[in-house]
Amino acid sequence: xxxxxxxxxxxxxxxxxxxxxxxxxxxxxxxxxxxxxxxxxxxxxxxxxxxxxxxxxxxxxxxxxxxxxxxxxxxxxxxxxxxxxxxxxxxxxxxxxxxxxxxxxxxxxxxxxxxxxxxxxxxxxxxxxxxxxxxxxxxxxxxxxxxxxxxxxxxxxxxxxxxxxxxxxxxxxxxxxxxxxxxxxxxxxxxxxxxxxxxxxxxxxxxxxxxxxxxxxxxxxxxxxxxxxxxxxxxxxxxxxxxxxxxxxxxxxxxxxxxxxxxxxxxxxxxxxxxxxxxxxxxxxxxxxxxxxxxxxxxxxxxxxxxxxxxxxxxxxxxxxxxxxxxxxxxxxxxxxxxxxxxxxxxxxxxxxxxxxxxxxxxxxxxxxxxxxxxxxxxxxxxxxxxxxxxxxxxxxxxxxxxxxxxxxxxxxxxxxxxxxxxxxxxxxxxxxxxxxxxxxxxxxxxxxxxxxxxxxxxxxxxxxxxxxxxxxxxxxxxxxxxxxxxxxxxxxxxxxx
Amino acid sequence: xxxxxxxxxxxxxxxxxxxxxxxxxxxxxxxxxxxxxxxxxxxxxxxxxxxxxxxxxxxxxxxxxxxxxxxxxxxxxxxxxxxxxxxxxxxxxxxxxxxxxxxxxxxxxxxxxxxxxxxxxxxxxxxxxxxxxxxxxxxxxxxxxxxxxxxxxxxxxxxxxxxxxxxxxxxxxxxxxxxxxxxxxxxxxxxxxxxxxxxxxxxxxxxxxxxxxxxxxxxxxxxxxxxxxxxxxxxxxxxxxxxxxxxxxxxxxxxxxxxxxxxxxxxxxxxxxxxxxxxxxxxxxxxxxxxxxxxxxxxxxxxxxxxxxxxxxxxxxxxxxxxxx
Numbered sequence: 078x079x080x081x082x083x084x085x086x087x088x089x090x091x092x093x094x095x096x097x098x099x100x101x102x103x104x105x106x107x108x109x110x111x112x113x114x115x116x117x118x119x120x121x122x123x124x125x126x127x128x129x130x131x132x133x134x135x136x137x138x139x140x141x142x143x144x145x146x147x148x149x150x151x152x153x154x155x156x157x158x159x160x161x162x163x164x165x166x167x168x169x170x171x172x173x174x175x176x177x178x179x180x181x182x183x184x185x186x187x188x189x190x191x192x193x194x195x196x197x198x199x200x201x202x203x204x205x206x207x208x209x210x211x212x213x214x215x216x217x218x219x220x221x222x223x224x225x226x227x228x229x230x231x232x233x234x235x236x237x238x239x240x241x242x243x244x245x246x247x248x249x250x251x252x253x254x255x256x257x258x259x260x261x262x263x264x265x266x267x268x269x270x271x272x273x274x275x276x277x278x279x280x281x282x283x284x285x286x287x288x289x290x291x292x293x294x295x296x297x298x299x300x301x302x303x304x305x306x307x308x309x310x311x312x313x314x315x316x317x318x319x320x321x322x323x324x325x326x327x328x329x330x331x332x333x334x335x336x337x338x339x340x341x342x343x344x345x346x347x348x349x350x351x352x353x354x355x356x357x358x359x360x361x362x363x364x365x366x367x368x369x370x371x372x373x374x375x376x377x378x379x380x381x382x383x384x385x386x387x388x389x390x391x392x393x394x395x396x397x398x399x400x401x402x403x404x405x406x407x408x409x410x411x412x413x414x415x416x417x418x419x420x421x422x423x424x425x426x427x428x429x430x431x432x433x434x435x436x437x438x439x440x441x442x443x444x445x446x447x448x449x450x451x452x453x454x455x456x457x458x459x460x461x462x463x464x465x466x467x468x469x470x471x472x473x474x475x476x477x478x479x480x481x482x483x484x485x486x487x488x489x490x491x492x493x494x495x496x497x498x499x500x501x502x503x504x505x506x507x508x509x510x511x512x513x514x515x516x517x518x519x520x521x522x523x524x525x526x527x528x529x530x531x532x533x534x535x536x537x538x539x540x541x542x543x544x545x546x547x548x549x550x551x552x553x554x555x556x557x558x559x560x561x562x563x564x565x566x567x568x569x570x571x572x573x574x575x
Numbered sequence: 576x577x578x579x580x581x582x583x584x585x586x587x588x589x590x591x592x593x594x595x596x597x598x599x600x601x602x603x604x605x606x607x608x609x610x611x612x613x614x615x616x617x618x619x620x621x622x623x624x625x626x627x628x629x630x631x632x633x634x635x636x637x638x639x640x641x642x643x644x645x646x647x648x649x650x651x652x653x654x655x656x657x658x659x660x661x662x663x664x665x666x667x668x669x670x671x672x673x674x675x676x677x678x679x680x681x682x683x684x685x686x687x688x689x690x691x692x693x694x695x696x697x698x699x700x701x702x703x704x705x706x707x708x709x710x711x712x713x714x715x716x717x718x719x720x721x722x723x724x725x726x727x728x729x730x731x732x733x734x735x736x737x738x739x740x741x742x743x744x745x746x747x748x749x750x751x752x753x754x755x756x757x758x759x760x761x762x763x764x765x766x767x768x769x770x771x772x773x774x775x776x777x778x779x780x781x782x783x784x785x786x787x788x789x790x791x792x793x794x795x796x797x798x799x800x801x802x803x804x805x806x807x808x809x810x811x812x813x814x815x816x817x818x819x820x821x822x823x824x825x826x827x828x829x830x831x832x833x834x835x836x837x838x839x840x841x842x843x844x845x846x847x848x849x850x851x852x853x854x855x856x857x858x859x860x861x862x863x864x865x866x867x868x869x870x871x872x873x874x875x876x877x878x879x880x881x882x883x884x885x886x887x888x889x890x891x892x893x894x895x896x897x898x899x900x
Contacts, residue, residue, distance in 0.1 A: 373786065373787065392791075393786055393787065393788075393789045394789035394790070394791050396789070397788075397789035398789075403787060405784075405787055410781075410783065411781070411783040411784055411787055412784065412787070413781075413784060414777055414780040414781050414784050414785075414847075415780075415781070416780050416781075416847050416848070417776065417777070417780050417847070421773065421776075421777070425773065425777055425784075425785075425788040425790070426787075426788035426789050428770045428773060432770065435769060436764070436768045436769060437768050437769055437770060437772075437773065439768075479788070
């Protein structure tokens with residue numbers, strides 16, 4: 078791809094991108110949200126036509142009209158949000174759009190064998206082609222997407238933040254899989270925010286910033302600092318800021334809390350001004366713990382005490398009135414009304430201050446929202462623009478701003494930096510620390526261990542619905558968190574204090 | 576300031592665009608009939624007739640606007656209208672006053688709506704199925720109460736509510752039309768300027784987000800469906816006023832006209848969008864079309880084809896508008 082340009086109305090999305098990927102190479106594509114990665118990949122996959130620039134595939138000119146043509150030329154996309162038909166079987170999904178047939182009838186036997194062989198060649202013969210996709214976990218689903226790409230004879234596979242919904246284990250398997258693809262001579266373009274992943278899988282990389290190629294080179298010849306600098310265009314003072322904050326009164330106490338299935342017997346205590354992190358694998362029940370606590374999922378047994386007031390589960394609007402706020406891990410499905418405006422999204426959970434008598438004062442509502450748009454530096458032209466038009470990082474800021482607007486005293490943050498660019502991440506960390514120094518209590522679930530170790534005061538690990546003891550962060554490191562997450566029993570080595 | 580001004584203009588333009596489709600269609604249709612029948616169509620008598628003919632579907636459309644914005648559907652409207660008209664007639668026949676008859680009609684409508692709401696929120700059955708069921712139940716109930724025949728009753732003052740030439744004449748429009756306009760204004764205010772309205776849009780836009788933000792989703796839905804029933808109940812009473820007979824088979828399939836009015840007016844069956852003004856325009860457009868076709872002597876089937884085409888075009892235009900920011 079050479080000199081690719083693309084503009085939408087007055088917004089320049091791509092301003093001269095060069096990208097070249099060799100056969101059998103894993104090429105990392107880096108950049109903040111809004112840097113143009115997604116647009117570039119849409120051009121590659123035929124979803125968008127570039128305004129200028131040339132594309133070549135195997136030395137031939139390549140100008141796909143539509144995604145179907147791109148797929149026929151061997152370009153396969155694996156999106157962040159998995160695109161599988163969950164009611165169909167594994168085999169049906171893999172062969173979707175490339176079904177084998179004879180005289181109008183499906184060759185089910187032959188396809189089944191083919192899919193079995195494909196899965197085997199990817200190192201996962203244990204997946205049954207006849208199972209319904211709905212019964213599989215996120216890791217297996219990802220694998221099916223990859224198998225589908227192979228079934229379509231892909232030459233180039235684009236993975237867009239493939240690990241964002243995967244546990245650490247599944248991620249490792251995905252890296253292995255990526256290497257296998259490369260060994261077959263397939264080019265992989267790997268989009269990610271995680272520099273660790275770049276080091277784990279990619280040989281070369283390209284950094285995009287503001288729609289243009291900033292730097293490209295071999296991963297081994299660049300350190301993380303220089304990569305981050307290339308992405309954000311400035312040097313981050315420190316990835317994890319620190320701010321003094323002190324633990325005060327007890328804000329939350331859970332006693333043997335059990336949900337419908339998960340969590341089981343979870344107990345914990347959290348004080349004001351404290352940040353408590355929960356680590357664990359995807360599916361361990363961390364989100365379910367927050368949801369049960371907030372009243373989105375049923376509480377089967379146990380007790381919740383918020384600021385000393387005990388109950389056995391209350392609906393969300395009661396929790397809100399108690400000063401509890403939840404940031405959903407599923408920003409698009411649950412966290413935001415994508416079709417509605419920033420103002421509405423921001424103020425929805427607390428409309429009272431915008432009310433005059435029975436009526437709502439739109440101007441006042443907007444003022445309330447603008448205060449937070451400014452404070453969190455949400456980059457948006459018009460506060461009445463729909464949230465769906467914002468970048469991932471800015472969407473997350475709107476979701477967080479809602480908790481600030483409702484003036485929550487106890488914040489339940491579920492994967493607060495998922496799908497957020499490096500620059501916004503640092504801003505979110507700073508914000509969390511500021512909140513804790515104002516005496517707010519924060520319970521934070523994250524699958525990204527460095528951030529847990531970076532900003533939490535204490536960390537507990539959840540394993541198969543069981544919540545372990547919360548320990549000061551100094552007693553943990555990545556290895557011990559990982560071990561406790563995957564086995565549940567490993568007790569971290571307690572280092573000598575000081 | 577210049578910036579916020581242009582911003583305000585853009586917001587205004589966006590809002591205008593929303594009504595532009597149905598409004599243009601209405602102008603087009605009215606212009607067409609005005610050219611074809613210059614004196615008959617545009618006569619004040621005829622325009623009042625059209626306005627009066629809009630009332631029943633219009634009232635139903637007000638309630639349906641709330642339901643559709645919240646992401647639901649109400650198929651029981653037609654049957655509820657019939658039930659309420661029968662209830663009105665029965666009370667008047669038995670010698671009760673018009674006020675009691677009117678209130679009972681409202682109550683009957685609200686009861687059907689409340690049942691819909693309870694089944695949807697408590698039994699967690701999808702609105703389509705629930706209201707498909709109550710559509711049959713309310714219709715059957717109306718026939719049972721009316722003993723499967725038309726109920727003759729003295730109009731007892733209710734008749735003047737839907738008179739094409741109102742008494743006193745300074746009203747200009749019949750009381751039924753005024754009721755529709757006043758209720759429409761109140762509904763518009765409720766939708767765009769109150770917490771309840773914001774919650775209605777939020778539920779239709781994404782129910783789980785609404786729940787996350789502390790919107791009492793179940794309670795709101797209960798109110799929304801009861802409100803829809805209430806509007807249908809009033810429509811039923813006015814239907815009696817128009818026909819001066821309680822007919823259990825009246826308004827058969829009316830729910831589809833009502834849904835069409837809302838959809839033509841910009842409502843999306845996926846929820847989260849729509850508005851009172853649009854729905855009202857949609858209802859008026861269909862009444863104009865029916866009236867004009869009758870006046871020009873165009874056969875009924877042409878009218879049906881036209882309404883069908885307008886629904887599809889309206890939604891297609893809406894899609895196109897949403898596709899480009």
